[in-house]
Structure formats: structure tokens, C-alpha cells
Amino acid sequence: MARIVMKFGGTSMAGTERIRRVANIVRRQAAPKPDGTRDEVAVVVSAMAGETDRLVNFAREANPLYDPAEYDVVVASGEQVTSGLLALTLQGMGMKARSWLGWQLPVRTIEAHAKARVEAIDAEGLLAAMGEGQIAVIPGFQGVSDEGRITTMGRGGSDTSAVAVAAAIGADRCDIYTDVDGVYTTDPRIVAKARKLKAVTHEEMLELASVGAKVLQTRSVSLAMKSGVRVQVLSSFTDGDGPSADDLPGTLIVSEVEMTALEEKLDMERQLVTGIAHDKTEAKVILTRVPDKPGAVAHIFGPLAAASINVDMIIQNVGRDKGETDVTFTVPQADLPRAQALLEEHRGEIGFNRIITDSQIAKISVVGVGMKSHAGVAADMFAALAERGINIQAITTSEIKISVLIDEDETELAVRVLHTAYGLDAEDEAA
Numbered sequence: 001m002a003r004i005v006m007k008f009g010g011t012s013m014a015g016t017e018r019i020r021r022v023a024n025i026v027r028r029q030a031a032p033k034p035d036g037t038r039d040e041v042a043v044v045v046s047a048m049a050g051e052t053d054r055l056v057n058f059a060r061e062a063n064p065l066y067d068p069a070e071y072d073v074v075v076a077s078g079e080q081v082t083s084g085l086l087a088l089t090l091q092g093m094g095m096k097a098r099s100w101l102g103w104q105l106p107v108r109t110i111e112a113h114a115k116a117r118v119e120a121i122d123a124e125g126l127l128a129a130m131g132e133g134q135i136a137v138i139p140g141f142q143g144v145s146d147e148g149r150i151t152t153m154g155r156g157g158s159d160t161s162a163v164a165v166a167a168a169i170g171a172d173r174c175d176i177y178t179d180v181d182g183v184y185t186t187d188p189r190i191v192a193k194a195r196k197l198k199a200v201t202h203e204e205m206l207e208l209a210s211v212g213a214k215v216l217q218t219r220s221v222s223l224a225m226k227s228g229v230r231v232q233v234l235s236s237f238t239d240g241d242g243p244s245a246d247d248l249p250g251t252l253i254v255s256e257v258e259m260t261a262l263e264e265k266l267d268m269e270r271q272l273v274t275g276i277a278h279d280k281t282e283a284k285v286i287l288t289r290v291p292d293k294p295g296a297v298a299h300i301f302g303p304l305a306a307a308s309i310n311v312d313m314i315i316q317n318v319g320r321d322k323g324e325t326d327v328t329f330t331v332p333q334a335d336l337p338r339a340q341a342l343l344e345e346h347r348g349e350i351g352f353n354r355i356i357t358d359s360q361i362a363k364i365s366v367v368g369v370g371m372k373s374h375a376g377v378a379a380d381m382f383a384a385l386a387e388r389g390i391n392i393q394a395i396t397t398s399e400i401k402i403s404v405l406i407d408e409d410e411t412e413l414a415v416r417v418l419h420t421a422y423g424l425d426a427e428d429e430a431a
């Protein structure tokens with residue numbers, strides 16, 4: 001017996017026909033194993049594809065200055081519909097199933113509406129029902145605040161719901177069924193020779209997700225890492241006779257300790273670089289002639305932080321004569337107008353000369369735990385880009401990631417060049 005959380009995204013839940021297919025996948029997971037035992041199964045679902053966008057628009061139309069609490073009441077409803085429909089479908093197939101809405105479990109959240117964080121899930125009732133062979137169907141994305149009001153967790157939040165449920169019930173695995181069959185070395189639409197990864201560490205996935213690999217909500221990965229939840233990303237579009245989820249056909253996201261064990265078991269070779277991600281959603285800001293003195297950068301980033309604008313890459317040039325320097329950083333494109341207005345507003349304290357902005361940029365990141373113990377990964381990246389005449393505008397690094405900022409038009413070329421440079425291209429299939 002294992003305890004399994006299965007999560008299905010909006011594309012998999014879009015319409016009765018697809019929900020029936022999901023129900024078949026659930027039935028298969030819940031069926032008796034060869035040894036006669038059965039898994040305990042909880043299913044977390046998204047709203048039908050496009051539904052949340054539609055609901056967000058309704059809320060905006062009703063009142064552009066909407067009350068976030070009422071916004072949540074509206075947008076949480078998409079998942080209520082699909083959870084009920086899946087429970088009905090499972091029952092129609094002869095299985096025991098019931099829905100557990102966010103406020104019924106409850107999924108307690110803190111922080112603001114529309115971007116709530118899960119604080120605790122009371123899993124007692126859920127576990128009792130699952131123990132009796134009932135399939136629990138849980139709408140993702142929604143929770144309840146301390147005041148007893150419905151909250152939602154930010155777009156893409158049902159991944160986080162699934163991981164939170166898995167953590168709360170001590171699941172053996174959290175299977176995230178989606179419209180891709182796993183996590184790839186890079187975007188297969190850009191590089192035809194991208195390979196599906198059998199496994200990645202939580203750390204690597206977190207870096208990949210935060211730099212543009214859109215398979216999982218970033219927050220769900222950090223939660224999985226923090227609570228040690230084993231996640232598998234796999235396709236929901238396999239036929240009933242495809243491999244079972246228990247055979248691990250997708251990509252496993254696991255701790256580094258388990259990764260080391262898996263490498264032996266799955267006969268994988270640890271690469272220096274695991275994946276390459278790209279992100280075109282950032283914009284670059286340059287402030288020229290900022291005074292080169294203590295407190296100067298605090299004056300720049302204080303107001304941005306206070307406005308919850310996420311600053312990503314920061315470079316401060318070495319001071320030039322006259323005690324001045326240029327400061328370059330990136331913010332989400334969507335926040336650029338606000339950032340610009342704030343900086344203008346604080347021009348007096350900051351004391352810069354000009355603001356130069358550029359949205360035509362892309363961030364390319366190479367990620368891999370392998371680089372922790374190897375020198376030269378960064379140098380290889382810079383050399384490979386230079387060889388193709390791709391100019392690097394900014395660089396940041398972490399222990400397992402190197403990111404560079406380049407011209408947006410060169411994104412595809414850079415990703416391809418790096419994929420080859422790090423030996424990630426799949427070998428040609430023998431005909």
C-alpha cells in the first residue's frame with residue numbers, strides 16, 4: 001500500500017470527456033496491486049483550462065478596484081466545479097469518492113487574498129476517509145483564512161495545493177499529471193534534441209522553475225523541498241495501456257540523497273549541467289550616475305521592496321571618477337511602469353541622472369548540482385556565447401545556477417548553443 005496524491009491541471013480537466021479520462025487514470029491507481037493491497041488516493045484538481053481567466057475577467061468587469069476577498073470567492077469557484085464533477089464521474093464508475101473543499105478540510109492559509117500561503121492542512125478526516133477506501137477529491141488553488149473567508153493561492157496554485165496535501169498526509173509520492181510528459185533539459189519547442197530527465201533534485205527544479213521552466217509553480221517546488229515531498233511530473237494524455245505511474249515514466253523530483261541512490265538504480269550519469277531555462281518576462285533598468293557612497297543602493301531598492309516589486313539581477317559598476325556609478329537591475333516587465341514611477345518619485349534621495357529601460361532582454365540560465373564541485377562551468381558558458389557573437393549584459397550566479405542577460409532576439413540561438421556546449425543534446429535515434 002502506498003499513499004498517493006494525484007494532481008490534474010486545467011487541460012486535463014477541460015470537459016466531461018477529459019474528466020472521464022482522468023477518472024480512468026485514478027481508477028487504475030486505486031485498483032488492487034498484484035500483492036492484493038490498495039493505494040490510498042487523494043486527487044487535487046485545477047479548474048477547466050481557461051476558466052480561471054474567465055472568472056478573473058468577470059471580477060474585473062464587476063469592479064476594477066475589486067475587493068480581493070470577493071475576487072477570491074469568484075475565482076475559487078472553477079475548482080469547486082471540477083472537483084464535484086470528478087467525484088461524480090468516479091462514483092458513476094462505481095468508486096467511492098467525495099470532494100473536500102478548501103474550507104471543509106480545511107486548508108488554512110495566511111497572507112493576502114489572491115496570493116495566500118498554506119499554513120496548515122487538517123488531514124484527520126481526510127485520512128480516515130481514505131483509509132476506508134474513499135477517493136478524496138480536493139479542489140486546488142483554494143483555502144480558507146483565519147477569518148473563515150475563502151482564499152486563493154496565486155495563479156498556478158493548485159500545484160502547491162497538491163504538494164501541501166501530500167506533505168500533510170505523508171504521501172509516498174505526489175504525481176503531477178500535465179500536458180507534457182516530464183521535465184526536459186530545455187524547452188523542446190526550441191531544441192528538438194532536448195531530453196526528458198528521469199530525475200532532478202528539488203534544488204535544481206526550484207532554480208529551473210524560477211527561471212522560466214513553466215512546468216510547476218515555483219512555490220510548489222520550494223514547498224516540496226522544505227517538506228521532503230517526492231514529486232513526479234508525468235503526462236495525463238497516455239492511454240490506459242501506457243506505463244503505470246508506479247513505474248515512474250515521468251520526471252521525479254527528489255532530495256539530493258535520493259538522487260544519488262537513483263543514479264545507481266536508474267543508471268544515470270550525473271551531468272555538470274542538468275537543464276537550461278530561458279525567461280523573457282523581465283525588463284532591465286539602468287540608473288546612471290548614482291552617487292558612489294554608502295546607502296545609495298538602499299535608496300534605490302528600499303522603495304521597490306516596499307512596493308513588492310521583485311528585483312532579480314543587480315549589477316553595480318565600479319565607481320568612476322567624480323564618485324558616481326551606474327546601477328543596473330531587472331524587474332518583472334509587468335512591474336516596469338510602477339518601478340519607473342517609484343524611482344522618479346525618489347529621484348531626490350537616490351540622486352541619479354537618467355533612467356534607461358529595456359524590455360527586449362532575456363535571461364538564460366544553466367542549472368545543475370554538478371557545478372557545485374566543478375570549476376569552469378561559467379567560463380564554458382561565456383565562451384560558447386561569445387563564439388556566436390552573443391553579448392552578455394549582466395551575470396548572476398548561485399551555487400547551482402549561472403544566469404546571463406542577453407538580447408531577447410538571441411534567446412533561441414543561445415539556448416541551442418548552450419544545450420550543445422554542455423553535451424545535453426539527445427543522440428540521434430538509430431533509424
Ligand code: ASP
Nearest residue numbers: 046052141155156157158
Ligand atoms: N486554476 C488556477 C489557475 O489557473 C490554479 C491552477 O490551475 O493551478 O491559475
Ligand code: MG
Nearest residue numbers: 009156159217
Ligand atoms: Mg499549472
